[in-house]
Amino acid sequence: MSSGEVIRVIDLEKVYPRGVHALKGLNFTVKRGEIYGLIGPNGAGKTTTLRIIATVLQPTRGDAYVEGYSVSRDPDMVRRRIAYLPEDAGAYKYLTGIEFLEFIASFYTDDRERMHRMISEAIRISDLGDRIKDKIKTYSKGMLRRLLIAKTLMVHPPVALLDEPTSGLDVINATRIRRIIKKYAREYGTTILLSSHNMLEVEYLCDRVGIIHEGRIIAEGEPRKLMEEYNAENLEEVFAKIVGGEK
Amino acid sequence: MKTLKLILIKELRSMIRDPKILIAMIIVPVVLTAIMYGAMIGFIGQTAREALTMKGVAAVYDEDHGNWSKYIIDEMNKIGVETISVNSEEELLETIRNNRALLGGIVIPKGFSENISSAKPAKIYVYTVVRSINVLALTRMSRLPTLINNIGRNLTLRVVSEKGVSEEFVRKGVKSVGIAMFKDRMVYGTDMEALIGSLVMVSIFVPLIVLILSSFIAQLSATSIAVEKEEKMLETLLSLPLSRLQLIAGKILASVIIGFIGLILYGGLFAWYFTAVPSAASGGESGVNILSALSNVIGGSVLSSMIASLVGVVLFVLSLAILLALFVEDVRSAQIISGYVVLPLGIAIFLALFVDPASMSQSSRIALSLIPLVNIGFIVNMGFIGDYLSLTLIPVSNLLYAGLMMYIASRIISTERVFTMKLFRRRGRYRGLFRRR
Numbered sequence: 001m002s003s004g005e006v007i008r009v010i011d012l013e014k015v016y017p018r019g020v021h022a023l024k025g026l027n028f029t030v031k032r033g034e035i036y037g038l039i040g041p042n043g044a045g046k047t048t049t050l051r052i053i054a055t056v057l058q059p060t061r062g063d064a065y066v067e068g069y070s071v072s073r074d075p076d077m078v079r080r081r082i083a084y085l086p087e088d089a090g091a092y093k094y095l096t097g098i099e100f101l102e103f104i105a106s107f108y109t110d111d112r113e114r115m116h117r118m119i120s121e122a123i124r125i126s127d128l129g130d131r132i133k134d135k136i137k138t139y140s141k142g143m144l145r146r147l148l149i150a151k152t153l154m155v156h157p158p159v160a161l162l163d164e165p166t167s168g169l170d171v172i173n174a175t176r177i178r179r180i181i182k183k184y185a186r187e188y189g190t191t192i193l194l195s196s197h198n199m200l201e202v203e204y205l206c207d208r209v210g211i212i213h214e215g216r217i218i219a220e221g222e223p224r225k226l227m228e229e230y231n232a233e234n235l236e237e238v239f240a241k242i243v244g245g246e247k
Numbered sequence: 248m249k250t251l252k253l254i255l256i257k258e259l260r261s262m263i264r265d266p267k268i269l270i271a272m273i274i275v276p277v278v279l280t281a282i283m284y285g286a287m288i289g290f291i292g293q294t295a296r297e298a299l300t301m302k303g304v305a306a307v308y309d310e311d312h313g314n315w316s317k318y319i320i321d322e323m324n325k326i327g328v329e330t331i332s333v334n335s336e337e338e339l340l341e342t343i344r345n346n347r348a349l350l351g352g353i354v355i356p357k358g359f360s361e362n363i364s365s366a367k368p369a370k371i372y373v374y375t376v377v378r379s380i381n382v383l384a385l386t387r388m389s390r391l392p393t394l395i396n397n398i399g400r401n402l403t404l405r406v407v408s409e410k411g412v413s414e415e416f417v418r419k420g421v422k423s424v425g426i427a428m429f430k431d432r433m434v435y436g437t438d439m440e441a442l443i444g445s446l447v448m449v450s451i452f453v454p455l456i457v458l459i460l461s462s463f464i465a466q467l468s469a470t471s472i473a474v475e476k477e478e479k480m481l482e483t484l485l486s487l488p489l490s491r492l493q494l495i496a497g498k499i500l501a502s503v504i505i506g507f508i509g510l511i512l513y514g515g516l517f518a519w520y521f522t523a524v525p526s527a528a529s530g531g532e533s534g535v536n537i538l539s540a541l542s543n544v545i546g547g548s549v550l551s552s553m554i555a556s557l558v559g560v561v562l563f564v565l566s567l568a569i570l571l572a573l574f575v576e577d578v579r580s581a582q583i584i585s586g587y588v589v590l591p592l593g594i595a596i597f598l599a600l601f602v603d604p605a606s607m608s609q610s611s612r613i614a615l616s617l618i619p620l621v622n623i624g625f626i627v628n629m630g631f632i633g634d635y636l637s638l639t640l641i642p643v644s645n646l647l648y649a650g651l652m653m654y655i656a657s658r659i660i661s662t663e664r665v666f667t668m669k670l671f672r673r674r675g676r677y678r679g680l681f682r683r684r
Binding site: 051054055056057076079083084085086088089090091092093094095099104107108110135161 | 249478489
């Protein structure tokens with residue numbers, strides 16, 4: 001693993017118990033401070049890849065490394081270096097927003113001062129104001145997603161894994177969250193690996209993208225370069241051309 | 248221990264704020280206790296009525312040889328109780344101890360008839376051997392004291408109607424004094440009907456409390472895992488730097504703490520119940536201190552072993568519920584699965600009411616005490632018959648099973664099986680429509 005690489009995925013394969021072959025030898029790397037987007041249609045293998053790197057699932061073959069630690073051999077070391085936001089994540093409805101943030105922060109630090117800083121930052125990121133003291137069951141979908149983005153970023157993880165970060169949100173909330181992610185990655189130099197089937201979103205956010213189709217990366221590079229290479233106006237066109245076999 | 252503490256605090260906060268839990272902890276026990284109160288009063292009344300039509304044999308030491316002592320014996324014979332005459336109190340004790348078929352024995356003391364003739368209160372001593380404390384044995388045991396009480400009451404009424412009697416006689420009349428013989432000791436001056444009623448309740452309700460509480464906290468712990476899935480937090484939790492064993496232990500501990508608060512509520516209600524039922528059943532005359540009665544029957548050291556057994560069983564039920572709940576997708580499935588865990592416990596308790604371990608060999612009792620869940624039903628009986636080996640094996644085996652279940656659960660939650668394996672896979676409503684022909 002070279003010094004600039006934070007995530008390295010090597011020949012990753014995943015076969016689910018009922019024989020579904022979700023990943024068929026995935027390879028890519030993500031550099032420190034980079035925002036890397038995995039894009040592709042539903043069922044392409046984006047979520048499976050993120051779940052394996054987040055140590056929730058285990059690879060069938062191959063491996064993935066986070067700061068040099070293997071997800072299959074050193075999952076505890078990997079967990080200390082990542083913060084993961086699943087696609088349809090929720091939160092404890094009977095806790096208040098602030099109690100939920102305290103709960104998550106407590107797994108990363110015992111220092112009251114540091115925890116206080118994390119929570120203050122989360123309140124700023126989520127922009128929930130006084131509603132942070134209300135029970136989570138009273139939050140709208142947009143508020144909940146902002147809270148979850150905040151809990152993921154507040155711990156200053158070396159690597160943030162964001163699965164469809166704006167999925168199911170209206171335009172205003174989605175734009176707000178994209179802005180938060182971009183600003184935070186630049187400010188703190190956090191490496192972000194995100195997945196999305198919204199290719200316009202990825203175009204706006206990512207330094208590099210990997211187009212994933214049927215469990216394999218079929219194209220990789222900077223969004224602008226990919227568009228130039230395939231003579232396309234956006235990433236959706238790039239994807240259509242690659243899958244359709246045109247150039 | 249950090250994860251344990253964090254999970255515990257989070258679980259307690261969520262549970263206390265959940266209105267469903269308050270309903271389960273306050274309304275359900277009150278309703279259940281009211282139902283049991285009514286049922287038990289009915290049961291004791293029925294036992295008393297059955298005593299008047301019973302058949303059997305009883306030993307009698309008639310020290311009085313008067314007309315009223317003859318009246319007592321004649322009344323017993325009329326009802327169908329055959330009497331065996333003995334010549335001393337020692338002989339009576341030996342006879343009823345060695346003959347399991349006897350209902351018990353009575354001693355009519357010298358001066359009994361003279362007292363009644365001069366309208367003074369008189370006593371009859373009723374001896375009962377407590378051999379086992381399962382429901383059937385206790386019900387049989389209660390018949391002689393109930394019969395003698397009834398005959399004494401009739402005799403009092405007859406004397407009152409035939410003679411001008413003293414106020415003291417009207418108040419006290421002919422009284423039976425119970426003497427219960429437990430293994431190597433005797434408890435004198437006992438209100439036998441009330442004592443036996445209380446023992447019946449102990450043999451039924453101690454395990455029943457465990458059943459109700461286990462069911463409640465098994466449901467709490469099983470749903471506490473399902474809630475993580477339903478609230479979409481499991482994936483996040485599994486990616487956090489936390490100990491999986493402590494995650495499981497934290498959830499179990501939170502359920503145990505809530506269960507303990509429930510136990511205090513149930514305990515308060517049952518404490519009232521144990522004193523109110525014997526008193527109501529004996530016409531409000533007297534109640535029996537159930538704890539001292541229980542202590543007399545099985546001994547204080549056995550009580551502590553019983554408590555350890557109950558803890559072991561509760562932990563086992565909880566960890567089993569957690570283990571199974573790892574594979575369900577939602578709270579409703581978790582509730583169903585916790586029912587499957589508690590059901591065998593209910594069956595065990597029911598069976599134990601009618602099985603007498605006293606008549607089994609030591610090896611059978613040991614085998615019985617090693618069967619998880621089933622063994623809980625025999626704790627009181629093992630204690631009573633003094634089988635300390637089996638009594639020790641019950642908590643030890645249940646604690647070991649609980650530890651094993653927790654370990655397996657933590658191993659499973661460390662793997663992706665918690666994500667990929669489902670016990671209750673929901674079938675789509677329109678599944679058949681898409682089947683290929």
